Amino acid sequence: MAGSSSELIYRRGHDAQPAAGDVDGCGVMAAAGYSSSAKPPHKPPLGPLRYLLAEQRLVFALVGMAIASLVFLLAAPSSGNGGRHEVMDGGAARLAAAGLAVRQYSGVAAAAAGARVPLGLKKKGLRVVVTGGAGFVGSHLVDRLLARGDSVMVVDNLFTGRKENVLHHAGNPNFEMIRHDVVEPILLEVDQIYHLACPASPVHYKHNPVKTIKTNVVGTLNMLGLAKRVGARFLLTSTSEVYGDPLQHPQVETYWGNVNPIGVRSCYDEGKRTAETLTMDYHRGANLEVRIARIFNTYGPRMCIDDGRVVSNFVAQVEGLMKLMEGEHVGPFNLGNPGEFTMLELAKVVQDTIDPNARIEFRPNTADDPHKRKPDISRAKELLGWEPKIPLHKGLPLMVQDFRDRIFGDHKPHSVAGDN
Numbered sequence: 548m549a550g551s552s553s554e555l556i557y558r559r560g561h562d563a564q565p566a567a568g569d570v571d572g573c574g575v576m577a578a579a580g581y582s583s584s585a586k587p588p589h590k591p592p593l594g595p596l597r598y599l600l601a602e603q604r605l606v607f608a609l610v611g612m613a614i615a616s617l618v619f620l621l622a623a624p625s626s627g628n629g630g631r632h633e634v635m636d637g638g639a640a641r642l643a644a645a646g647l648a649v650r651q652y653s654g655v656a657a658a659a660a661g662a663r664v665p666l667g668l669k670k671k672g673l674r675v676v677v678t679g680g681a682g683f684v685g686s687h688l689v690d691r692l693l694a695r696g697d698s699v700m701v702v703d704n705l706f707t708g709r710k711e712n713v714l715h716h717a718g719n720p721n722f723e724m725i726r727h728d729v730v731e732p733i734l735l736e737v738d739q740i741y742h743l744a745c746p747a748s749p750v751h752y753k754h755n756p757v758k759t760i761k762t763n764v765v766g767t768l769n770m771l772g773l774a775k776r777v778g779a780r781f782l783l784t785s786t787s788e789v790y791g792d793p794l795q796h797p798q799v800e801t802y803w804g805n806v807n808p809i810g811v812r813s814c815y816d817e818g819k820r821t822a823e824t825l826t827m828d829y830h831r832g833a834n835l836e837v838r839i840a841r842i843f844n845t846y847g848p849r850m851c852i853d854d855g856r857v858v859s860n861f862v863a864q865v866e867g868l869m870k871l872m873e874g875e876h877v878g879p880f881n882l883g884n885p886g887e888f889t890m891l892e893l894a895k896v897v898q899d900t901i902d903p904n905a906r907i908e909f910r911p912n913t914a915d916d917p918h919k920r921k922p923d924i925s926r927a928k929e930l931l932g933w934e935p936k937i938p939l940h941k942g943l944p945l946m947v948q949d950f951r952d953r954i955f956g957d958h959k960p961h962s963v964a965g966d967n
């Protein structure tokens with residue numbers, strides 16, 4: 548306190564250069580700091596250097612300058628090379644002018660300039676949203692994206708998905724799970740959106756058809772809106788169901804399909820067709836980067852136990868989805884196994900690989916069920932360099948082991964998507 552009074556007395560006296568005993572210069576302070584009768588103690592005037600060195604002012608000034616420079620550098624935009632370099636150079640110059648920490652920061656700034664990331668922070672992977680990421684195909688995709696070093700946010704309402712499918716990522720700082728229904732808007736800062744959320748098995752999508760079509764239409768609109776807002780690339784997992792009960796065989800992507808618009812499967816088939824339409828309209832109208840995959844029936848570990856779909860492809864689709872997202876082609880692309888077999892042949896494979904005593908029953912087909920479907924995958928082969936690799940007799944036992952593990956509680960680690 549005494550020190551600060553002295554300082555003030557000195558400054559006022561010095562600035563105004565008052566005569567000794569000047570009331571404006573000293574008298575006021577005398578009243579504040581001393582009794583009116585007491586004489587102020589003699590304080591020799593401080594030179595500018597002494598003033599600077601007193602009470603660690605220099606240290607505070609230097610620390611202040613260093614912090615200001617650091618904040619300035621951190622606030623520099625991470626994209627746009629010219630601007631960032633200017634900022635970096637300017638920051639380093641200021642630090643050099645301040646005569647401190649130049650060694651410490653200049654190296655960092657140089658590293659940052661080369662790596663296009665400020666302050667030499669390690670370049671991070673992509674921020675990716677996977678809607679429906681707790682589902683069968685989605686959870687395998689999440690495995691692959693995390694293994695690649697991306698940060699993954701799963702958005703799933705767990706209608707048919709299961710937390711257990713992604714539980715092995717709990718504790719991974721690059722993984723987040725958000726329980727959210729895509730029919731409600733959501734705002735996330737991301738680079739890529741894989742939009743898979745939708746019940747995919749007839750058992751599930753027929754359960755609440757209105758909700759199924761709402762998920763396909765409103766859910767897709769919401770995710771496209773998000774992609775547009777944050778400038779993310781958007782991939783839609785559509786389905787072979789868009790071909791309906793096809794009149795062309797095998798199906799090429801240019802085939803428009805044969806879908807009953809008012810049938811019991813329409814909520815899914817027409818829902819996915821509308822989702823494709825919306826995706827292309829955002830692409831054409833809003834310049835959004837989009838990708839469309841048409842997935843043909845898939846099977847493998849983590850498939851819902853009551854899924855009920857006829858199996859045809861192991862989860863190699865995940866590889867195809869990633870290639871599509873990273874490539875330059877919008878699609879749509881058929882992703883599926885062109886190997887054809889009748890239901891009877893399939894039943895026999897099940898007998899051979901799982902249970903020789905399994906009984907085969909013949910039942911009438913369900914309404915609007917397609918009679919024949921086989922993807923033409925020439926386009927995926929040529930433009931994505933993708934084709935499925937695991938034949939049914941090899942893939943089926945892997946899925947069966949997974950079902951056994953889950954039903955009988957034998958939790959052995961099993962093979963996951965992508966190694967096929």
Ligand SMILES: O=C(O)[C@H]1O[C@H](OP(=O)(O)OP(=O)(O)OC[C@H]2O[C@@H](n3ccc(=O)[nH]c3=O)[C@H](O)[C@@H]2O)[C@H](O)[C@@H](O)[C@@H]1O
Nearest residue numbers: 679681682683684703704705706707708743744745747786
């Ligand atoms: O083969 C296909 O054509 C389908 O493949 C996948 O579906 P799949 O993984 O086989 O099915 P599920 O295991 O049921 O996964 C769907 C996921 O979406 C989630 N979901 C479903 C409905 C909903 O309203 N919101 C939502 O997040 C489910 O909880 C689940 O995690 C894709 O998720 C579908 O979009 C695609 O149409």
